[in-house]
Amino acid sequence: MSSLPPVVIMLIAAALVALIPNLNTRRLITIGAPLLVLGQLFWVLDDGSSWNLTWLSLELEPLHVDRLSLVFGYVFAIAATLGGIYAWHLNDRFQQSAALGYAGTSIGVVFAGDLLTLILFWELMALTSAYLIWAGGFPQSKAAGTRYLYVHMVGGSVLLAGILLHLGAGGSLDFTIFEGSIAGWLILGGFAINAAIVPLHAWLSDAYPEAGITGSVFLSAFTTRTAVYVLARGFAGWELLIFLGVIMALYGVVFAVLENDIRRLLAYHIISQVGYMVTAVGIGTEVALNGAASHAFAHVIYKGLLFMGAGAAIYATGRRTLTALGGISDRMRTVVILYMVGAFAISAFPLFSGFVSKSMVIFAAEEEHMSWVVALLYLASVGTFLHTGLKLPYFIWFGPRRDDIKVNPVPRGMIIAMFFAAALCVGIGVYPRALYDVLPYANHYEPYTSDHIVSTLQMLGFTAIGAWLLRHKLKGESSVTLDTDWFYRKAQTPVRVLIQHPLEQFFTFFERLVHFTARKLSLLAMVPTSGWAGILKRIGYAQRNGNEAALAFLSRPPIGIVIAAILFTFSIIFLIGALT
Amino acid sequence: MRIERSSLIAIIIGLVISIGAETFLVDYRHRLFWGSENFLFWAAAGLFACLGIVWISKWLGHAFLMRTKDPYTGEQLDAVEENRENE
Numbered sequence: 160m161s162s163l164p165p166v167v168i169m170l171i172a173a174a175l176v177a178l179i180p181n182l183n184t185r186r187l188i189t190i191g192a193p194l195l196v197l198g199q200l201f202w203v204l205d206d207g208s209s210w211n212l213t214w215l216s217l218e219l220e221p222l223h224v225d226r227l228s229l230v231f232g233y234v235f236a237i238a239a240t241l242g243g244i245y246a247w248h249l250n251d252r253f254q255q256s257a258a259l260g261y262a263g264t265s266i267g268v269v270f271a272g273d274l275l276t277l278i279l280f281w282e283l284m285a286l287t288s289a290y291l292i293w294a295g296g297f298p299q300s301k302a303a304g305t306r307y308l309y310v311h312m313v314g315g316s317v318l319l320a321g322i323l324l325h326l327g328a329g330g331s332l333d334f335t336i337f338e339g340s341i342a343g344w345l346i347l348g349g350f351a352i353n354a355a356i357v358p359l360h361a362w363l364s365d366a367y368p369e370a371g372i373t374g375s376v377f378l379s380a381f382t383t384r385t386a387v388y389v390l391a392r393g394f395a396g397w398e399l400l401i402f403l404g405v406i407m408a409l410y411g412v413v414f415a416v417l418e419n420d421i422r423r424l425l426a427y428h429i430i431s432q433v434g435y436m437v438t439a440v441g442i443g444t445e446v447a448l449n450g451a452a453s454h455a456f457a458h459v460i461y462k463g464l465l466f467m468g469a470g471a472a473i474y475a476t477g478r479r480t481l482t483a484l485g486g487i488s489d490r491m492r493t494v495v496i497l498y499m500v501g502a503f504a505i506s507a508f509p510l511f512s513g514f515v516s517k518s519m520v521i522f523a524a525e526e527e528h529m530s531w532v533v534a535l536l537y538l539a540s541v542g543t544f545l546h547t548g549l550k551l552p553y554f555i556w557f558g559p560r561r562d563d564i565k566v567n568p569v570p571r572g573m574i575i576a577m578f579f580a581a582a583l584c585v586g587i588g589v590y591p592r593a594l595y596d597v598l599p600y601a602n603h604y605e606p607y608t609s610d611h612i613v614s615t616l617q618m619l620g621f622t623a624i625g626a627w628l629l630r631h632k633l634k635g636e637s638s639v640t641l642d643t644d645w646f647y648r649k650a651q652t653p654v655r656v657l658i659q660h661p662l663e664q665f666f667t668f669f670e671r672l673v674h675f676t677a678r679k680l681s682l683l684a685m686v687p688t689s690g691w692a693g694i695l696k697r698i699g700y701a702q703r704n705g706n707e708a709a710l711a712f713l714s715r716p717p718i719g720i721v722i723a724a725i726l727f728t729f730s731i732i733f734l735i736g737a738l739t
Numbered sequence: 740m741r742i743e744r745s746s747l748i749a750i751i752i753g754l755v756i757s758i759g760a761e762t763f764l765v766d767y768r769h770r771l772f773w774g775s776e777n778f779l780f781w782a783a784a785g786l787f788a789c790l791g792i793v794w795i796s797k798w799l800g801h802a803f804l805m806r807t808k809d810p811y812t813g814e815q816l817d818a819v820e821e822n823r824e825n826e
Contacts (some may be wrong), residue, residue, distance in 0.1 A: 416796035417805055530772035541788040613760045618785035620753050625789030628746050632793055637816040638805040648811055 162210040164222040164270055165196040165232065166280065169239075169263025173287075177256035186247055189255050193239035193262060200232045209272060217332065223272025226599040227452060231269045231388045233597065234456045235262060238380035238463055241580050245467055246373035247572025254294045258377045261287035265381035269388055273332045274322045277389070281318065281353075285311035288382060291374035292366050300369045306648070307366035310352065314359075318349025337393045347394055354386035354437060355430050356403050357410045361644035363430060364414070368422035368479070372470035375422055379466045380459045383429055387436040387455050396443025401524075404441055405535045407434025412542030414642065419480045419635035421469045421555060425462070428547055431539055432458050432505065438532060439520040445600040447523035453594055454520055457512035457587055461504035464580035465547060468498030471569045471577070472555050478564070481554040481635030486561035493574055495556050500581035502552060504588065506544035506619060512584045514615065515591035515606045522604055541622045548619075549626040550633045757782045 172192030176185045206229065210222035224232075239262035249255060264287060267280035285308060292304035324342035326332065337343035348359075355363045367378050394400060411431025418424040432454070439451035471494045473479050476487065488495050500511070507513035517540065524532040587594050595602040626633060757779055774780055807816055 412792060413796045413799065416793060417800040525771060533771050537784065538788050538792070541785055542792045545789055545792060609764045609766060613757075613765050614781040616760070617757045617779070617781040618788075620757070621782045621785035622789040624746065624749050624753055625786045625793075627749060629790065629793045632797055636805065638800075638807050639809050639811075639816065640800065641804045641806065641810065645810065 162204070162208050162222055164210055164267065165199055165204075165236070166221070166263050166267030166270065168192055168196055168199070169259055169266060173256045173259035173263060176259055177252055179252070182250055185252055185255055186243075189243040189246065189259060190240055192259060193236045193243060196266065197233065197236035197240065200229060200236060204229075217275065218273075219276055220272030220333075221267070221276045222270050223334070224270060226597070227388070227391060227448070228269050230452045230456055230597055230599065231384065232266055234459045235266050235269065235381065235384075237583070238262070238459050239377075241460075241463060241576045242373065242377045242380070244579070245376050245470075245573050245576035247575075248570040249371075249373050251294065254291065254371065254374065257287045257290040257294070258374065261291065261377055261381060265385050268385045272334060274325070274334055275332065277334055278315070278319055278322055281349075281385075282315045284382065284385065285315060288378060291378060292370045295370045295374060297369050300371075303366045303369035306644070307362050310362040310647075314349050314352030317345050317352070321345030321347075321349060334389075334392060336395065347390075347397070350386050350389050350393070351403075353382055354390060354433060355383055355407070356437060357406050357430070358643045360407070360410075360430050361642045364423050364426040364642060365644050367426040367429075368420050372474050376463055376466045376470060379425070379429060379462045383433045384455050384459055387433060387440065387451060390437065390440045391448055391451055395440055395448060398441055400437050400441030401529070401532060402441070404434045404436070404438030405532055405539075407431060407437060408536055408539035409542070410434075412539050412546070414640060415542065415546040415550075416633070417636075417638070417640045419482055419637060421472065421479060421481060421484075421551060422466065424481075424546060424551060425465055425469055428465075428505070428543060429462060431543060432462065434539065435517060435520045435536060438536065439523055442523050442527055442529070442532075444523055444527065446519065446526060446602075446604060449595075449598040449600050449602055449604070450516070450519035450523045452598055454513075454516040456594060457504065457516035457584075460580055460583045460587075461501045461512055464501030464577060464584065465498065465505065467573060467577045467580065468494055468501060469551075469555070471498075471573050474573070475566045475569050476564055477567075480637070481551075482637055484555045484564070485558040486556075487564055487566050488556035489560070490566040491556060491569070494569060494577070495552065497574070497577040497581045498552060499548075500584050502544075502548040504584040506548040507540060507615060508588075508619060509607070509612050509615060510585065510588045512587035512594075514588055515594065516587075518606050518611060518615075519604050537618070541618065544619050544622050545626050545633075549623060553630070554633075554635060753782065754779075 169192055172188050176188050179185050179188070204222075204224050206224060206226050208222065208224040209220055211218060211220050213219070239259070242258060242262070246255065246258065261284060264280045264283040268277060268284060271277040271280060289304050289308040289311070292307055293301055295304070321342045321344070324345060325337070325340075328340065328342060330342065337346055352359045352362075363383070367375050370378055390400065408431050411427040411429070411434065415424050415427040415431070418427060436451045436454050436458075439447040439454070472484065472487075472491065475491060475494075476484060478484050504511040504513045507517045521533055521536050524536065591606060595604075761778060808814070809816060
């Protein structure tokens with residue numbers, strides 16, 4: 160029982176939440192279950208714990224605990240708890256259930272010791288998270304959720320194909336490091352989609368802003384970070400990932416400049432920040448993997464906080480674009496202060512969590528003498544502060560006061576969740592040992608050197624000056640930014656015309672043919688001895704006019720004749736048998 | 740580009756603080772890449788990186804990526820936003 164997989168607790172909780180009508184009970188379960196898992200991870204499970212089962216002669220390991228999985232497990236349980244507090248006001252049991260299921264299956268992926276368990280929870284994760292987008296309530300939520308699910312189904316299929324090829328080639332069911340075979344590349348492709356590696360990233364910026372306010376807080380925490388975890392476990396040291404990670408870090412920054420929708424802007428910054436983690440996985444040294452894990456940990460918390468702040472602004476005003484907001488800071492002071500803690504954390508200011516995690520990734524590149532990687536990651540860091548620390552808060556809350564914007568009060572649960580997330584951001588920044596002590600490998604990196612502090616403050620300070628100079632250029636514009644989702648969204652119409660419609664017509668033709676044949680045969684069985692055309696005409700007339708009595712009358716004699724004929728035949732056979 | 744008085748004051752204050760911090764707080768600055776060990780390198784990097792990101796991104800956006808008409812629904816976005824605000 161002590162080794163029961165945490166996912167089981169979360170899935171039982173999700174099922175209960177879906178069934179229990181009482182709101183307060185549901186609230187307690189939504190917060191209590193992840194807290195229980197957190198307690199289990201801290202006090203019950205430790206490095207080496209496992210739980211095995213045999214299914215169809217396969218040895219599965221739904222629970223495999225080591226130091227890497229524990230870091231991700233801790234932060235996922237914390238994120239689910241904070242998300243539950245943030246969603247305290249939400250009275251939608253299916254959304255609450257989906258959120259718990261999503262968090263639970265993400266934890267399931269993290270502790271999966273074999274590839275079949277992994278793919279099972281991987282697919283469930285896609286399904287539960289898609290529901291959070293569908294339930295968003297925005298005009299584009301349904302379509303965006305469906306696109307999200309399609310992309311993840313493709314990703315899941317590629318992953319499954321890779322796993323089957325791997326097993327077919329005699330590979331082990333254990334989830335360990337992969338080789339550069341076709342199977343390995345397919346598995347990497349499946350993971351890359353969830354990690355939002357450019358150009359497979361567009362599902363993220365397309366779908367996350369269309370989820371509900373509480374749903375997007377959950378979404379910001381799990382999918383990409385489980386992908387970072389599986390990459391760290393299966394593909395550490397693959398140099399291609401360094402290149403892809405750096406592209407991600409810069410790509411997100413460029414698109415964030417162009418974005419007007421506040422949560423889409425934050426979604427692009429998820430891509431950018433996950434880029435740091437992917438780069439670290441590609442570097443693959445112990446300090447780099449520590450950097451990937453610590454940055455994933457810190458990022459889950461501060462990105463959740465940023466989404467909470469943006470969600471609070473949308474909740475209070477009903478507006479979601481920079482051009483529609485501004486000048487409301489005096490009416491949302493607490494939210495602004497707590498949001499800024501997240502903004503300083505993501506921008507890697509000293510005494511905030513990003514400073515002690517992001518710099519570890521850059522330090523890992525430095526140790527390997529990858530100066531171009533270091534330079535480009537610093538460049539992305541400037542872009543991060545520019546958007547999340549300056550552009551977003553300035554255009555959401557600051558500027559000339561706007562009395563035309565009505566600001567509704569924000570629920571207390573939202574503020575409390577933001578407060579706890581902010582406290583964690585500062586706590587990790589002030590006392591990084593708390594994070595470093597749970598990392599997969601022994602740590603020798605020291606973030607607080609005078610050189611690092613002064614250079615960071617110089618860089619960010621002058622970024623702020625640059626942003627102030629160009630603040631008119633940073634203003635949001637009412638526009639749609641084309642991204643790689645353009646290819647599959649534009650392909651929808653030709654695919655519908657060239658593939659879906661002909662296939663549908665083909666199947667419809669055979670369906671009608673089968674129905675027609677069945678109807679004719681049924682009529683023939685009812686009236687086997689009469690003239691077909693006349694009988695069918697009369698029965699058709701009776702059916703059209705709903706004349707059941709006429710139909711029954713017409714059916715009765717022929718059925719009687721058939722039964723009599725069958726009985727007569729059996730009688731003859733019986734008689735012949737008796738005589739011989 | 741016209742530099743406002745407030746921006747100029749911010750730059751001067753930033754420079755003074757940076758020079759002070761770098762002179763009195765940093766014992767040794769190690770070389771990460773070309774020029775990174777130089778005096779006020781990171782201040783210049785922050786400023787020019789910021790300007791570069793904004794200019795290049797905006798240029799890319801206006802030249803290739805941004806559309807005022809939704810390419811998927813065909814709606815004019817200004818009108819959509821105005822409707823949303825009025826709701």
